[in-house]
Amino acid sequence: MMPQLLTVRVNRSRGRRPIRIWVPVLPVALILSPLLILAVGVVAVACAVYRISVLRALGTSWRILSALPGTRLDVATGNTAFLVSIR
Amino acid sequence: MDEQRKDILRMLAEGKITADEADQLIAALERDQPASAGPGSAAGPKGRLKYLRVVVDATEDGTPTKVNIRVPLQLLRAGVRLAALIPPQALGEANAQLSKSGVPIDLTQLKPEQLEELIEALDEMTIEVDQPDTKVRVFCE
Numbered sequence: 001m002m003p004q005l006l007t008v009r010v011n012r013s014r015g016r017r018p019i020r021i022w023v024p025v026l027p028v029a030l031i032l033s034p035l036l037i038l039a040v041g042v043v044a045v046a047c048a049v050y051r052i053s054v055l056r057a058l059g060t061s062w063r064i065l066s067a068l069p070g071t072r073l074d075v076a077t078g079n080t081a082f083l084v085s086i087r
Numbered sequence: 088m089d090e091q092r093k094d095i096l097r098m099l100a101e102g103k104i105t106a107d108e109a110d111q112l113i114a115a116l117e118r119d120q121p122a123s124a125g126p127g128s129a130a131g132p133k134g135r136l137k138y139l140r141v142v143v144d145a146t147e148d149g150t151p152t153k154v155n156i157r158v159p160l161q162l163l164r165a166g167v168r169l170a171a172l173i174p175p176q177a178l179g180e181a182n183a184q185l186s187k188s189g190v191p192i193d194l195t196q197l198k199p200e201q202l203e204e205l206i207e208a209l210d211e212m213t214i215e216v217d218q219p220d221t222k223v224r225v226f227c228e
Contacts, residue, residue: 060172067159067161070137072155073156074154077147
């Protein structure tokens with residue numbers, strides 16, 4: 001299943017409000033679909049140049065995208081913290 | 088477990104059960120085997136572990152730093168498939184650079200199946216680095 005929600009949280013130094021961003025992946029992907037189609041075209045050309053199966057490359061890319069849910073990166077140092085979570 | 092299997096075979100030999108019944112009983116035994124594995128067994132049933140975790144707890148110049156990374160094992164498997172798409176000329180260049188750095192690994196000899204086995208074996212891996220100001224743990228959960 002492709003990712004549904006990307007969460008980014010940045011806790012800055014003391015006294016400043018943390019930044020929280022929730023990105024619904026599917027609506028954003030729909031909005032950016034013209035760019036995505038362009039990117040797929042570029043990938044297809046690159047695959048042709050390097051003699052790689054376009055279908056295989058796209059299939060693998062989709063597999064990677066589908067495997068992303070559950071990924072979490074949490075870094076905290078001193079008063080600053082950074083969290084990226086994909087669900 | 089072997090005793091139970093022997094009992095089933097003995098009953099089959101004595102004609103107390105049919106071959107089909109014996110087959111079903113043995114299949115049931117094999118199904119129960121992973122569940123009955125004790126806590127001392129190295130790993131749980133395959134597919135239970137889903138994530139690779141990297142936890143770093145360090146102190147740099149008196150500032151505590153914590154890193155907590157969780158990567159789905161499925162993502163590593165997909166990455167391995169992506170690696171299989173790398174064109175041979177790029178692998179050749181990578182080999183040359185690895186050799187220069189003192190790591191003489193021939194990436195062209197790595198097969199996707201071998202990498203898949205490597206990912207499977209990660210289930211049983213735990214790395215712990217314990218230093219006075221740094222603790223690193225890499226494990227699967």
